[in-house]
Amino acid sequence: MKIILLIDMDYFFAACEELRHPEYKAKPVVVGADPKGGTARGVVSTCNYLARKFGIHSAMPISMAYKLKKDAIFLPVDYPYYEKMSNSAMQVIKTFAKKFEQVSIDEAFIDVTGKVDSFEQAIEYARRLKGSIKQETGLPCSIGIGANRVIAKMACEAGKPDGVKMVGPEDAQFFLAQMKVGKLYGVGNKTAARLEAMGYKTIGDLAKANLANLVNEFGVWGGELYRSARGESDDEIIENYEIKSIGRERTFENDTNEREKMIKEIESISKEVGEEVKKQGVSYKTVTVKIRYSDFSERLKSKSIGHYTDDPREMFENAVRLFDSSIEEGRTVRKIGVRVSGFGKSKGQKRIAEFFSA
Ligand SMILES: [Mg+2]
Missing domain, CATH: 3.40.1170.60 (MutS, DNA mismatch repair protein, domain I)
Known part of the structure; x- marks a missing residue:
């Protein structure tokens, strides 16, 4: 556990x-x-x-x-100022983590298994972490504790602001059951509407769903939804995510909402990333696109392409698909990024472990 x-x-x-x-x-x-x-x-x-x-x-x-x-x-x-403050907070968080994964400028998951022996102990541990962040940065935060990311995230939401909330494994299903299905971590408006149309109004309904129906409708993702609703999802904390990826970002001289301009940029970034990939002698199977809007809100979308590749064309095509499925129409964009991860061995070249320890 x-x-x-x-x-x-x-x-x-x-x-x-x-x-x-x-x-x-x-x-x-x-x-x-x-x-x-x-x-x-x-x-x-x-x-x-x-x-x-x-x-x-x-x-x-x-x-x-x-x-x-x-x-x-x-x-x-x-x-720039918020990023500086974020870095200070993340430094503190890292010292409490067995595994650390930052997911946005102001959020991070940590795995503390072994650092504490029980969920009860974790509450005390989280309070100490919260105190350290306050002391080092002066900033308030909330912390959620659970047996997986979904529960930790949703416990945190429930504990806000300035809270520490633990939802232990035996309470997870009950904690989720009454909430609207759209509240489930990872479920956006579109998925929520589809789930509701299938008759699943609450997370509790989804937890009792027929798994085959969900998989029919959503593919592999359907299984993940089912496990999430039951409090049983088991996503690993991905450590040092930044290091284990190769990527580039570019800021537009003037914020833009012209698709053509953005696609051109994606093409040029993909080419550069592709060159770095070749240089490192690796292959990847995951492509991620990042869109930062003019108001600095961000959208990240990833896709596993199902096999290892080092072909920049494939990166570009997948990046465009990700871009088109995540860009909100009409909004102006400040920055765009493409990165690849999920590395595997490529043609007997340098092993990944050697590459990362370099
Ligand atoms: Mg926040």
Whole structure:
């Protein structure tokens, strides 16, 4: 049995701003696009809990946030500063981890199996971690504890803000059962709608589903949904994910929403990554595309292509497919990235282990 923690920084961008402007603490703070007196496009990136009391939330049009609370503190996104704060927090988190996997600028999964002997002990351990993060960075976070990533993530959501919540293996199914199926970690709006149409309204319904029906509808993913709903998913924490991938990112000179321009960039990045792959003498089977929008929100999408390859054309084609299936129409993009991972041996060249220890 594994013990997994998900550490999620609370209202991260806004918390960073409060840290360097303590005078904002007692005020609603909204980080995102400039509202320009309510006429701007663009969206809210993050807001603090005071702003949430006025109905403001992330991804909401900034013009609407402005309507809800004109005299809130509206701030632009200062990504370099947040990244610096994120790195400090991640350094602390790493020291508590047996395995560490950062999944976004303000979230990381850690495996602490063996560092603690029980889920009860993990609560104390998480509280210490939380205290250390606060001490080192001044930032608040919430921590969820469970036997797998899904439970850890959802426990964390339930414990927010500033909470530590543990959902042990024997409580997992009960904890999930009453929630709407769309709340299940990893289920987006489209999947939720399909599940609801199949008659699965709650996660509890999904846990009692006929597995064959799910696999029919969703393929392998259907099995994963079923296990997740039952609290039984078993995704490994992928350590040093960044190291075990080769990738490149590029920022557009001007943010763009032109598909042609973005595809051209993907092609050029794929070519470069392909050259690095050849140089390292590896093959990969997973392609990941990253889209960072103008408001700095990010979308990552990965696909396993089912076999090892080092063909840059194949990388490009898969990257385009991933791009098309994840880009939100009309939104302007600031940065785009392609990376490959899931390495295997290629034509008897340098072994992967040697490559990574180099
Ligand atoms: Mg967060």
